[in-house]
Structures are given as structure tokens and as C-alpha cells.
Amino acid sequence: MPFVRSAFARGITTLTLDSPHNRNALSSRLVAELREALAAAGRDDRVRAVLLTHTGTTFCAGADLSEPPSASGASGLVDLLRSIVELPKPVVARVTGHVRAGGLGLLGACDISAAGRGASFAFTEARLGLAPAVISMPLLPRLDRRAAARYYLTGERFDAAEAARIGLVTLADPEGDADQALAPVLDGLRRGSPQGLAESKRLVTADVLRAFDRDGEALAALSARLFASEEAREGMTSFLERRDPAWVRQTASDAEAVPDAGAIPDAGDKGAAGSTGPAGASR
Numbered sequence: 001m002p003f004v005r006s007a008f009a010r011g012i013t014t015l016t017l018d019s020p021h022n023r024n025a026l027s028s029r030l031v032a033e034l035r036e037a038l039a040a041a042g043r044d045d046r047v048r049a050v051l052l053t054h055t056g057t058t059f060c061a062g063a064d065l066s067e068p069p070s071a072s073g074a075s076g077l078v079d080l081l082r083s084i085v086e087l088p089k090p091v092v093a094r095v096t097g098h099v100r101a102g103g104l105g106l107l108g109a110c111d112i113s114a115a116g117r118g119a120s121f122a123f124t125e126a127r128l129g130l131a132p133a134v135i136s137m138p139l140l141p142r143l144d145r146r147a148a149a150r151y152y153l154t155g156e157r158f159d160a161a162e163a164a165r166i167g168l169v170t171l172a173d174p175e176g177d178a179d180q181a182l183a184p185v186l187d188g189l190r191r192g193s194p195q196g197l198a199e200s201k202r203l204v205t206a207d208v209l210r211a212f213d214r215d216g217e218a219l220a221a222l223s224a225r226l227f228a229s230e231e232a233r234e235g236m237t238s239f240l241e242r243r244d245p246a247w248v249r250q251t252a253s254d255a256e257a258v259p260d261a262g263a264i265p266d267a268g269d270k271g272a273a274g275s276t277g278p279a280g281a282s283r
Helices: 028-043 071-086 102-109 145-154 160-165 178-190 194-204 206-227 230-240 246-257
Strands: 004-009 012-017 049-054 058-060 091-095 098-100 112-115 120-122
Touching (some): 004 028, 012 178, 049 058, 049 178, 058 102, 071 102, 071 206, 098 102, 112 160, 112 178, 194 206, 230 246
Parallel strands (some): 012 049, 049 091, 058 098, 091 112, 098 120
Antiparallel strands (some): 004 012
16 A cells, blocks of 8 residues: 555645554655655646645654664655755645644645644654754745744644744644635636746745755755764654653753752653654654
């Protein structure tokens, strides 16, 4: 069974992430299949836009932590995100589930996105000894910088309304239907000419592509280094074992030793562990 299913109707190719065993994590297989499906849509003259959606309650859990970290994995994510940005067809994301870490990079690369009932978001990398390195290229040109600093550093979960406020998604209805919100958007894209859509997209993605040209190689190397580090191994192992990593236990221990040092940080939210299963990091 494919991890990415493709269907075409009325000018729109719908690509559905369908890898339930790891909650649509960015495994090497899913990344390869998604790139192939995007390329096929780009070659199809009937296609006016691509709709990227998902099965289950998770849009994308981030990197597949069950796969050994590698430089090729980081480079593969760079290539995937760039292929979304460079595709001459608009790419629209439909989110009705959890998005964690590397999955947020997919949203950043898409041109338009809508989040509905059930959507939640978190940059969980810092809690695992990692950083949102590669995904910063499509995200930082679009995000409110103060909000990016907060959520990159704290790993807090936030909802669809907040995602829209900070520029992560285009449309948000936390209690509503993402399909209803997207209906006029997709209708507008169907009315666009191939040339008009391609050249208009080129204008609005120019800054993002410059970030890939400038930083792609360096951020892929940073990602590979972080994933291979001892601290990240502890973070990912603790995540898979559903326990706090050593640095959280140390913080709690220090606070107990010095009662007036302030409140003990909340150790109950282990990044994506509560909602994304055996995955949940970005490159």
C-alpha cells in the first residue's frame, strides 16, 4: 500500500498522507513518494493546484525517529520542501489533525493552508536535543518573528487560531470544517490559467527560494549533526520510551534541592509524545 495516495478531480490533484503506523511521519519512503507525486502533478497539464491532506488524527508527526539519522535524510527533506515551493502549481494544505516539528515545514512550504477542527501544532525539536533547522527555510520568511522565537524555544502546543495569527496557516476555523473554508480558495485556483498561476506563485515564493539557495546546505549539515549527537540520542530515546530526558530530570532535581529557586517546569508535556506516537521531530 502506498504511503501517499493520489486522486484527481476538477482540476485539483489531492495527495493524501496515509502512513498510519507512524502517524504520517517523514520516513524516507513517504518523502520519496510525496516528491514523486508532486512531480507527476507538476507535469499534468490538467492540474491547476495540488491539495495536500492526511488520514487519521495527525497531519504529520515530523521525522520518523525509528530510522537511523543520516545526512541523506536531511538532504531529502530539503529537496522535498524545495520541490513544493518550486512546483509551478499552487500547493494547498488541509489540516484537521496534529502537526509536529518537521510536519510544520510542509505547511511552511505550501502556498495556502487551512486548519479546521482537531488541528494542533508544536515545534518539539528543542525538547529532543534538536532544532527546527531545515524547516526554518520555508517557515521564517512567513512567521511572525516574536512568535517563532517563543514556539521554537518552548515547544508549547498551540491551536489553529494561533497558527493563523502568526502566519503558519492561511485560514483557521478551530471548531469548523476545513473543506468549507477551502471551497472558495480551490474554486479560485480552478479559474486561474496555468501561466498566471505559475508566474504569480514565483513572485510570492522568491524570498523562500532565496533562503534555500543561501542556507540549504548549511542547515542540512546542522540537522545531520544534531540528529547524530549524544544529547539528541537521549532526547529521542526518552521520547520513544515515554519518559523525561535527563536534562528535565536534572532541572527538577535542582529545583527540589533549592526550594526557593522558583517553580518546577511542567514535565507533563513530552513534546509530541502525547499526540504523535513514535515520531515527532524535524530535520
